[in-house]
Amino acid sequence: MLAYTGSAIFDGTRMLRDHALCVEAGHVAALVPEGDLPAGVRRARLPGGVLAPGLVDLQVNGGGGVMLNDAPSVEGLRRIAEAHARLGATTILPTLISDTQEVTRLALDAVRQAVRAGVPGIGGLHLEGPHLAPEKAGAHERALLRPMSAEDLEMLCAAARDLPALMVTVAPEAVTAGQVATLAGAGAVVSLGHSAAAFEDCMALVRAGARCVTHLFNAMSQLSARAPGLVGAALESDALHAGLIADAVHVHPAAMAMAMRAKAGPGRMFLVSDAMAVAGTALAGFALNGREIRRRDGRLTLADGTLAGADLDLPRAIGVLVREARAQPETALSMATSVPADLAGLSAGRLGRGAPADMVLLTGDWSLQAVWRAGERLEHN
Numbered sequence: 001m002l003a004y005t006g007s008a009i010f011d012g013t014r015m016l017r018d019h020a021l022c023v024e025a026g027h028v029a030a031l032v033p034e035g036d037l038p039a040g041v042r043r044a045r046l047p048g049g050v051l052a053p054g055l056v057d058l059q060v061n062g063g064g065g066v067m068l069n070d071a072p073s074v075e076g077l078r079r080i081a082e083a084h085a086r087l088g089a090t091t092i093l094p095t096l097i098s099d100t101q102e103v104t105r106l107a108l109d110a111v112r113q114a115v116r117a118g119v120p121g122i123g124g125l126h127l128e129g130p131h132l133a134p135e136k137a138g139a140h141e142r143a144l145l146r147p148m149s150a151e152d153l154e155m156l157c158a159a160a161r162d163l164p165a166l167m168v169t170v171a172p173e174a175v176t177a178g179q180v181a182t183l184a185g186a187g188a189v190v191s192l193g194h195s196a197a198a199f200e201d202c203m204a205l206v207r208a209g210a211r212c213v214t215h216l217f218n219a220m221s222q223l224s225a226r227a228p229g230l231v232g233a234a235l236e237s238d239a240l241h242a243g244l245i246a247d248a249v250h251v252h253p254a255a256m257a258m259a260m261r262a263k264a265g266p267g268r269m270f271l272v273s274d275a276m277a278v279a280g281t282a283l284a285g286f287a288l289n290g291r292e293i294r295r296r297d298g299r300l301t302l303a304d305g306t307l308a309g310a311d312l313d314l315p316r317a318i319g320v321l322v323r324e325a326r327a328q329p330e331t332a333l334s335m336a337t338s339v340p341a342d343l344a345g346l347s348a349g350r351l352g353r354g355a356p357a358d359m360v361l362l363t364g365d366w367s368l369q370a371v372w373r374a375g376e377r378l379e380h381n
Helices: 074-085 101-117 150-162 177-186 199-208 229-236 253-262 314-324 329-334 338-344
Strands: 002-005 008-010 019-024 027-033 042-045 050-053 055-060 089-097 125-128 166-170 189-192 241-244 269-271 285-288 291-296 299-301 359-362 368-373 376-378
Touching (some): 050 055, 050 329, 055 074, 055 125, 055 314, 074 101, 089 101, 101 125, 150 166, 189 199, 189 229, 199 229, 229 253, 253 314, 269 314, 269 338, 314 329
Parallel strands (some): 008 050, 089 125, 125 166, 241 269
Antiparallel strands (some): 002 019, 050 359, 359 368, 368 376
């Protein structure tokens, strides 16, 4: 058994000081006051900062030079997961951006195989589209967007039953309440996004079983006095979680702070990277559905300036929340660990007894200092 000391320890919900995290055989054996450690226990003294659970990212389009759309295979998934583990996210939902039904099937099959093979870090799959509103396509290829069919629904329900977690982003314009209820009943996390829908139409799908909103504020109907839109539904409904791209590019820090105050109930907002192929690399760009995506000054954009995912990792998002949106450290950390894990039904995001020893060490300025997966220290970016 090895006891980690010297840092504050965030267990997924609480910040503990003067404690020790004991790891044995790749799992958490105990979390105890440092003074209660037996004399003979081996100790590893950490250089301050915060030891936290491995981060959980529910929206990862690519990494390590690979987009899931271009590599819907076990090897592609492995490469993406490895890139994000080195960035601190030891559990991810690889995310397929709107594509053909054939590519969607390939991605579903690849994730099934990866889960069976125990590929580290793969928590399931997030399908962002293609059942989205063309009016709010963002970087999605409009020609690929379409309403959900009976065949689509059958395929998605089967995947929801097979996978540890399946998140499906849909627009109210492209699905029916019955389809949402069926998906939710099969175990999928139905998330609303890329939509110009009215508040009332969004709330109808919440009543049908939708539980989340994808990248709050971006690619959706905004909040106004007489038309609250999808943003208003996200902020008003206690039934809805909301993902947030906290890079201070997609959302202004003041808007983040206001949203967090509106969603101040237990565990209703979480961080996502919305990362693309360039994550974990020095690449200057990549291609999405044949279109060039440029990387410059912390942004990823199409040639016309449309944002196309984010040049972001979760440690930096935590830092933005704390420094610029004035979030409490415990709140920001939970938004990257226990909150997304609980929403997706994943056994990650906490450092309780028996949990895998997936851990990150963050410095006082929230930069990543070390990563462990199942107790083994990884090289990190």
